[in-house]
Amino acid sequence: MIPSQFEYVRPAGLDDALRILAEREGEAKVLSGGYSLLPLLKLRLAQPALLVDIRDVDGLAGIVETNDGLRIGGRVTHRQIHEDPAIRAGYPLLTDAAGGIGDPQIRNWGTIGGSCAHADPSADWPAVLLAVRATLVCQSSTGQREVVAADFFIDTFQTAIEPTELLVEVRIPRWPKGSGGAYAKLERRAGDFSTVGCAAMIEIVGAGTIGDAAIGLTAVADSPFASAGAAAALIGASPSEATFRAAGAAAASESNPAADGHGPVDYKRAMVEEMTVRALRSAVDRALAQ
């Protein structure tokens, strides 16, 4: 399959890239790893006039850990996240998610910024970012702004990012000691998109009850979302199977999956509950191990 014609530029740096996005507002698509955008171009589902290849834009490929949390550059690849020891030690749900995206070749090139800006309704990163309450940093030639994950993922393939902006950084806040997170992905086969993806973050407080919780879900609605009902079922409760089931049931009732090759609606809803339970078990184990 051949894409339709487009112009191609490869800016030498961030300022250059942002200037081009401003000048060609609405006409340009940013090319990062390319493993989400190029398939769309090949099917002609997207026909941008101009591709802005950001492979030479420096300063977007770092992973920095501070006391406040993680700063991950928009061009960091899934593989880099998967292999980062600080992330594996302190933020293992990111390790879980990164290792399940696509396959080794795709993980070599696909980036977290590209994935989030593309916002496939079945993408894995959005669920994780919703659960950890991440902030996404969007930059244009006129300035920078931070958007919390809950406000970033708006609809199918739609995010809060403007056509003149680049997603330069993802900021993951450090949760208090006694917290743990996990990502559970149900897929039909190796390298598949999620049938259901559930990210869970849990904080266990002194009394052994859940002090704070967040559940992020993907592939089961028009866009990834955080389940308010699941969080409410968890906060203040003790971390038991019954609590996990209640949270899972709440998440399932808030989901709105479509019937497709992954399965019918009832099956997907049942799997939302099941994957929520599995993510919670693992998140709680990690929280208690802290």
Add this chain to the structure above:
Amino acid sequence: MTTQKVHLTVNGEAREAEVEPRLLLVHLLRDVFTLTGTHIGCDTSNCGACTILVDGESAKSCTMLALSAEGREITTIEGLADGATLHPLQQAFWDQHGLQCGFCTPGMIIQASWLLARNPDPSEAEIREGIAGNLCRCTGYVNIVKAIQQAAGELSAVAAAPVVAAETIDPGAADAAAAG
């Protein structure tokens, strides 16, 4: 239909071409450079038959633009053998019957070369995970795994002691065998 120049290194040789921006890297290799060893299987980045190395990292070339390869070093299946001497992976796929129709084989071998460069002594599970992006419809993967295990042994043996008997192949004989 405007075109742009792309300059890159392919199997150690400097190459350049005048291409439309929309030209896929796999088509640059197959149609412009006539390196047809890299195959197009699914054209949707699933099957891995188009796998090559770009600056040492394995990539599915059907889902990359030729222009994105500017200034980069590409390795294809044609670049693995050292003159007439097969790469240990090529030899191992032959020895272990790691192929039947051969269509997935170039991509599979390239992906295996990436895997072994990063993990010279992989477990069976690591091998299977490492080739998870490469589909084979013929073999059921068992002999592919054995081939990669053989090559892993060979490559670490080479690293330890330089004397390894490798089968050499006469390109003329291969063509004669193909014609016959």
Add this chain to the structure above:
Amino acid sequence: MAADALQTTPEVGGMGHSVKRKEDARFIQGRGEYIDDLVLPGMLWLDIVRSPYAHARIKGIDATEALAIPGVLAVREPTAYVGTGATTGG
């Protein structure tokens, strides 16, 4: 009868021996010459346009847009079937 009595000698090969394939030589080097690899002088490429509708009456075929695409040399239209009541397959 003992199993080794069924084996041929290594020189002859065959039963009981692992035999290396001859075709692997070209496949492992990427010299397989699959159909899409072939380049012949004056070669053209054929693409087939299929009806998205099964068992449909062919009321007309308009090839103007296709013929306007650079590189398209000809469009073979089954115009003989238009208006005859013949239907697409399925």
